Amino acid sequence: MKTKWEMKELNWRIGKMTLYEMLLDSATKFPDKIALIEGNNSITYSELKNKVDKLHAYLFSLGIEENTKIGLLLHNSFLFVISLYALSKNNNVVCLMDTQWAPRTIIEKCIQAKVKILFVEQYVYDRLYTAIQFKHEKYTLITRDIIEQFNLAALDIINPSAIQEHDYNVLIQSSSGTTGFSKMAYRTMRNVDIDSYNIVNDLAYDSSDVVYCPVPMCHGYGLTMGLIASVRCGATIIIARWFKANDFLNQYQDITSTIFLGIPEIYDVFIKAMKDDYFYSENHKWFFCSGAPLDLKTGHDFFRMSGIWINQVYGMMEASTISVNQVPNGDTVTSIGKLITGVEAQLVPQKNDKYALLIRGDTVSYEYVSQSGNHFIKDNEGWFNTKDLCTTDTKGNLYLHGRKDEK
Helix, strand or coil, X not given: CCEEECCCCCCCCCCCCCHHHXXXXXXXXXXXXXXXXXXXXXXXXXXXXXXXXXXXXXXXXXXXXXXXXXXXXXXXXXXXXXXXXXXXXXXXXXXXXXXXXXXXXXXXXXXXXXXXXXXECHHHHHHHHHHHHHHCCCCEEEEHHHHHHHHCCCCCCCCCCCCCCCCCEXXXXXXXXXXXXXXXXXEEHHHHHHHHHHHHHHCCCCCCCEEEECCCCCCHHHHHHHHHHHHHHCCEEEECCCCCHHHHHHHHHHHCCCEEEECHHHHHHHHHHHCCCCCCCCCCCEEEECCCCCCHHHHHHHHHHHCCCCEEEEEECCCEEEEECCCCCCCCCCCCEEEXXXXXXXXXXXXXXXXXXXXXXXXXXXXXXXXXXXXXXXXXXXXXXXXXXXXXCXXXXXXXXXXXXXX
């Protein structure tokens, strides 16, 4: 017998806001508020919006046309954020790539997604250029130093073109590939808008929040919960290229972050750095964990040393944020919690009292990126098979138990 969970009602007006419009809204409401912090540097929402406008005009001067697919190979930084929103304003489809990928993987992704122009870090360019020459492929590689020349350019600001529809592709995202070949999927403006709206409203993000993001923004977790949802509500984002536990612990009382984004490995490092010291956080709202299941011992050790239960987040490249454990305790710390607004689930019985998890909703992508025609993600009724196995407790909390194709 199948179990079906109805989704919470979603405001019908949501789903019509572009990334640039989200930024514009926050820059209008909170012009002097700090938007981004990177090391000892910071910029306000007004300054961020102005930099995005200038880069957009600079891209136009370089001849980068609307709707062109652009590969983004920049690490967490001001420039990553500015580039993403400028490309959004230019109506480009941004293919997010990880700077840690091997050149071969980057080229394979470019071929699959038909990307010919890439924004790259210099160290990525140095690795990638030789591989491109060997493959006899033709790409335009625009390095960080060239992109940053927009700060010096004296160009007129250009208004974004009018958009005729609200469900066009804006992003291409990749799966981690931990359970097989890494796939890519298109994310539409509606997907992104509704996902960020759900996060802000379900998790009570607001302009008073300070979000510490040491996870890669090129992947869905850091992108949506670290960046897009935060910009949408006017929060401050502390951008870290990677997590350094001792630096964070030394600076924590000064930065007073309310939301922390981690993965299991980060929490393991965190615990080792704390040793026998008790970590106290008066201002915390959420300590999120995603990317892999949270180990029971890690959850309990972190609570013992901080008094804080970690909030596990469950999501996938095809659907972004699916569920969040908002009220964990000693018994439920390994749970992925309950469905976020707008997501509907169907539990299909399998062997050993496990259930296959199917989901549907406006945050689920429509199709994978494929060279051989459309590869649709959802069935005719809109259901997406996550291939994850789960169970539930008496309070409706979900627990993951591996994947169906691994059993």
